[in-house]
Amino acid sequence: METGYPDIEIIQQVRSGNQQAYSQLVTRYQNFVFTIVLRYVTNREDAEELAQDVFIKAYKSLADFRGESKFSTWLYTITTTSCISFLRKKKLEVHSLDNEKVMAHAEQVQTGMRADQIEAKSRLAMVNKAIALLSPEDAQVITLFYKGEQSLEEIAQIMSMETNAVKVRLHRARQRLKDKMEKHFSQEVRDLY
């Protein structure tokens, strides 16, 4: 994460009336919040709008943040609940692995991938394309664990799950990610592993 003032100091400045200080928190976490939102809401415009709403909600509720957990954990919890509420309002199902929409999307992506399979030689492209094919929950748990610097207990809090359930989901998500990578980049994966 970026260097600069710790989150709690920035929050104190904002509570004291320095509204502009909040921009440091937005800049610090915008990529992560946007990435999580994009796991649930595939349309980038909707995702950006929702991510902005998350930060606005967090700002409005800043007085209630007691510092018992990390600010990032609190913020990611707001992000997850906002995504689920958004999908319910739009009457869209939260994607699951067996969802037809996800599979149809995967088929489209797969067709595209086969076309440029030869070009997608880097591990970077493989990993990021494969994670886009996972269900939102699987993609989120992997993102929170590897990029979000969140412990299993914190991830459990964010996703409203038991810690053991998060552990199991993380194991399965990684396995599914590997399976996706093998399915869509079979030759490259064989070469790598």
Added chain:
Amino acid sequence: MEARLWEYIDGMALPEERTVIEELIQTQQAWREKYQELLQVNQDIRQHLQLEEPSLRFTKNVMEEIARTQIAPATRSYINKKIIFGIAGFFLTLIFGFIIYALGQIDWSAGSSSSGFEWSRVDYSRVFNNQFVNVFMMINIVLGLMLFDRYLTEKKKNWSKES
């Protein structure tokens, strides 16, 4: 095998388990191959997982919106605990008052007999013949059912989330 290896790779295995797994990796080829495979997956994710970036105007849009809003005061600043305890005290007084009234209306003497006290002969009718008491109890039953329905709805939501 995979679950145990992932715990080992994530550094979450207990010391005794770590020792067992290290030995298995050293002595069993299947364990060694699977360990290398999972380690590579772990490294790939750790090194190559990228975050998406929003538009350049993102921070500016957020700050423009919050310039129009104020931080809401903390709920603990406008919820007075004394008021909450006061309301709780009122309802508890009401409940105990009702219980004491009901006990006073019961004809305990009807239960006395030559063979001792018989609960089945105690006369409760004066409690339930009172119209106000009956209305009060009906209201409580309806409120109780509403709370129970809310509780079940919350539980159903949690089950759906977990599944």
